[in-house]
Amino acid sequence: MTGFGVDLLTLVFLIPLFAAVILAxxxxxxxxxxxxxxxALATLIAAGSLFFIESPAPGDYLLVDDLNIVFILLxxxxxxxxxxxxxxxxxxxxxxGRLTPRHMRFYHAMYQLLMFGMNLSLVANNIGLxxxxxxxxxxxxxxxxxxxxxxxxxxxxWKYFILGSVGIALALFGTILVYxxxxxxxxxxxxxxxxTVLVAHAHDFDPALLDVAFVFLLLGYGTKVGLxxxxxxxxxxxxxxxxxxxxxxxxxxxxxxxxxVLRFKILLAANAEAIAPGPLMASMGMVxxxxxxxxxxxxxxxxxxxxxxxxxxMGIIVFAFGMGGPLANFAGxxxxxxxxxxxxxxxxxxxxxxxxxxxxxxADIRGLTVSHPALGWGLITGVVAIAGLPPMGxxxxxxxxxTSTFARQPLLALPLVFGLLVxxxxxxxxxxxxxxGEPQGSRDPARASYIPMYVHFALVLTAGVYLPAPLxxxxxxxxxxxx
Amino acid sequence: MTSFTFDVAHFLAxxxxxxxxxLLYQDRLYAVLNIFALHAFVLALSVAWQAYVQGAPxxxxxxxxxxxxxxxxxxxxxxxxxxxxxxxxxxETVVGVGLTMLVGIALVALSMVxxxxxxxxxxxxxxxxMAFALSVVxxxxxxxxxxxxxxxxxxxxxxxxxxxxxxxxxxxxxxxVVEISxxxxxxxAFIVIGIFLFRIRERFDTVDVQxxxxxxxxxx
Numbered sequence: 001m002t003g004f005g006v007d008l009l010t011l012v013f014l015i016p017l018f019a020a021v022i023l024a025x026x027x028x029x030x031x032x033x034x035x036x037x038x039x040a041l042a043t044l045i046a047a048g049s050l051f052f053i054e055s056p057a058p059g060d061y062l063l064v065d066d067l068n069i070v071f072i073l074l075x076x077x078x079x080x081x082x083x084x085x086x087x088x089x090x091x092x093x094x095x096x097g098r099l100t101p102r103h104m105r106f107y108h109a110m111y112q113l114l115m116f117g118m119n120l121s122l123v124a125n126n127i128g129l130x131x132x133x134x135x136x137x138x139x140x141x142x143x144x145x146x147x148x149x150x151x152x153x154x155x156x157x158w159k160y161f162i163l164g165s166v167g168i169a170l171a172l173f174g175t176i177l178v179y180x181x182x183x184x185x186x187x188x189x190x191x192x193x194x195x196t197v198l199v200a201h202a203h204d205f206d207p208a209l210l211d212v213a214f215v216f217l218l219l220g221y222g223t224k225v226g227l228x229x230x231x232x233x234x235x236x237x238x239x240x241x242x243x244x245x246x247x248x249x250x251x252x253x254x255x256x257x258x259x260x261v262l263r264f265k266i267l268l269a270a271n272a273e274a275i276a277p278g279p280l281m282a283s284m285g286m287v288x289x290x291x292x293x294x295x296x297x298x299x300x301x302x303x304x305x306x307x308x309x310x311x312x313x314m315g316i317i318v319f320a321f322g323m324g325g326p327l328a329n330f331a332g333x334x335x336x337x338x339x340x341x342x343x344x345x346x347x348x349x350x351x352x353x354x355x356x357x358x359x360x361x362x363a364d365i366r367g368l369t370v371s372h373p374a375l376g377w378g379l380i381t382g383v384v385a386i387a388g389l390p391p392m393g394x395x396x397x398x399x400x401x402x403t404s405t406f407a408r409q410p411l412l413a414l415p416l417v418f419g420l421l422v423x424x425x426x427x428x429x430x431x432x433x434x435x436x437g438e439p440q441g442s443r444d445p446a447r448a449s450y451i452p453m454y455v456h457f458a459l460v461l462t463a464g465v466y467l468p469a470p471l472x473x474x475x476x477x478x479x480x481x482x483x
Numbered sequence: 484m485t486s487f488t489f490d491v492a493h494f495l496a497x498x499x500x501x502x503x504x505x506l507l508y509q510d511r512l513y514a515v516l517n518i519f520a521l522h523a524f525v526l527a528l529s530v531a532w533q534a535y536v537q538g539a540p541x542x543x544x545x546x547x548x549x550x551x552x553x554x555x556x557x558x559x560x561x562x563x564x565x566x567x568x569x570x571x572x573x574x575e576t577v578v579g580v581g582l583t584m585l586v587g588i589a590l591v592a593l594s595m596v597x598x599x600x601x602x603x604x605x606x607x608x609x610x611x612x613m614a615f616a617l618s619v620v621x622x623x624x625x626x627x628x629x630x631x632x633x634x635x636x637x638x639x640x641x642x643x644x645x646x647x648x649x650x651x652x653x654x655x656x657x658x659x660v661v662e663i664s665x666x667x668x669x670x671x672a673f674i675v676i677g678i679f680l681f682r683i684r685e686r687f688d689t690v691d692v693q694x695x696x697x698x699x700x701x702x703x
Binding site for chain 1: 561597598600601602603604605609613616617620624636637640641644647650651654655656657658659662663666669674699
């Protein structure tokens with residue numbers, strides 16, 4: 001459990017932790033924002049170097065394998081770009097007096113604490129540690145959602161806290177049940193919570209107990225993924241918090257909760273007599289997709305609309321993993337990466353748009369391509385990508401999901417395609433209104449950081465046109481791992 | 484295990500379910516707090532008994548947390564908050580008491596059926612504990628959904644969490660129990676002492692969550 005490899009692994013979550021402590025003491029907000037970016041960059045470097053070292057043997061607490069390295073890298077990368085976006089975003093918020101420098105200290109510390117929680121839960125090999133880390137990440141986002149202290153922000157934070165806590169409590173009950181199922185096979189003590197040990201012995205576990213445990217875990221962590229009907233917190237939390245937080249919520253925290261579900265899915269799959277977790281996940285994913293697609297039409301708030309789009313896409317991803325098999329798993333992984341990059345890119349654009357127009361109300365924003373071409377066309381690019389139109393990467397992953405579904409369960413493919421088309425219609429309808437026509441509202445030039453947004457879209461476009469062979473091979477091996 | 488140790492553990496866990504029922508029908512806030520203190524006290528006894536039976540000294544820490552933090556500090560803090568907000572006379576019932584109690588009974592029956600059936604391999608004490616723990620968790624959820632008041636919702640959540648601690652201590656030899664109960668205490672302390680109640684007071688002059696509901700999730 002010693003050696004260079006493990007040290008690198010701990011750096012992935014220790015850097016954010018130290019940064020959080022330092023940021024809590026830095027009162028100059030410019031310096032704070034800079035430290036935030038540097039810490040995110042250092043974390044990304046640590047995560048990237050995990051590729052080049054030999055994977056250390058899994059310990060009682062930490063683990064790095066092909067599955068979580070994808071999540072860690074995505075997490076730290078979007079963490080970095082969001083911290084860059086956040087610099088310009090908060091500078092504007094301070095200027096218009098929505099936030100004070102005193103808030104900034106708190107905001108930056110919480111941002112790094114969130115990164116700490118997420119990275120720790122991703123490298124955890126211990127289901128208890130994973131639970132504690134996800135709880136920590138949830139708490140830090142609850143506080144950040146309430147940052148603006150407006151009526152709406154407080155309600156959103158309260159709703160998020162209540163639903164998130166219930167989800168987290170159910171997940172803990174599931175975790176305890178997994179331990180109880182494991183105890184006769186692996187004995188008492190720490191081994192009963194170490195994921196690698198659990199998987200190795202899963203065939204000996206009591207299947208009935210494992211079934212009940214998975215239902216609790218799916219409902220518990222599923223609340224955090226934002227699956228319908230447990231999604232009620234998600235649109236409010238996205239709409240009322242600062243936009244960088246919406247970007248990390250959609251792009252990262254939902255994935256972290258999904259990662260927890262996947263770990264337990266693998267555990268269940270290792271026991272032949274337990275229920276197959278796939279159909280449960282596929283049906284929850286399908287319901288979320290169709291439900292969110294229809295909800296997209298009724299939205300009046302731009303951030304809330306893209307929050308519903310996140311529910312839709314998490315539904316697609318969970319559906320793909322629920323279908324299982326090499327192709328669907330591959331497509332699910334690809335879709336998850338594409339969705340994270342695209343959706344956080346969209347939120348960068350939306351954040352600046354809402355700032356320059358002074359409103360989040362869809363009806364009050366028009367003609368962005370005329371008044372703010374860079375932002376307007378950026379938003380169009382993002383929406384084209386997220387709606388699943390070629391040549392973007394999301395099209396490719398959605399295409400793979402649909403074809404693999406058609407090949408195996410043609411009847412299921414019908415509601416899937418239907419949901420995708422409904423969502424596509426809603427997004428294009430709203431965006432044409434936003435982007436074209438006579439400009440409304442402020443025409444002041446935006447002081448925006450375009451680089452994070454366009455870097456994300458460029459990556460999504462590249463993935464849609466050409467996926468490098470090593471990446472494909474990597475994803476295929478992970479898809480095999482997921483069963 | 485002797486039948487005496489089993490009976491005591493059974494008695495205490497069953498007592499916790501009973502106190503959960505008592506929480507359900509309290510309509511005055513002070514009464515809710517007092518019953519909640521009793522809830523945490525019974526939990527502390529139950530955990531301490533498990534620590535003694537299992538010979539697991541670290542569980543005494545969990546029992547201590549329940550006794551000091553949940554049975555004493557939280558009720559006192561909430562007492563202060565209620566007094567300062569001037570809502571101690573508030574009476575709140577969303578669903579009728581009779582209906583709530585019936586639903587509660589159904590939930591307990593459900594958890595007995597589910598847990599006793601799936602834990603046949605486990606030892607009797609753990610089985611009973613898990614069934615009671617799930618009952619307490621579900622009753623806590625029921626309380627959270629039938630109450631509109633922010634203070635009562637927090638109490639509902641904390642009682643739900645008591646059920647989780649009972650489950651964790653019942654699963655013999657489970658690691659990280661102390662850490663998890665500390666993490667939960669932080670979560671609750673965060674919310675109770677922290678910002679929310681005061682901010683809600685600051686902004687709306689009420690801690691009635693229903694007052695927040697006129698904002699239906701869309702800007703008009």
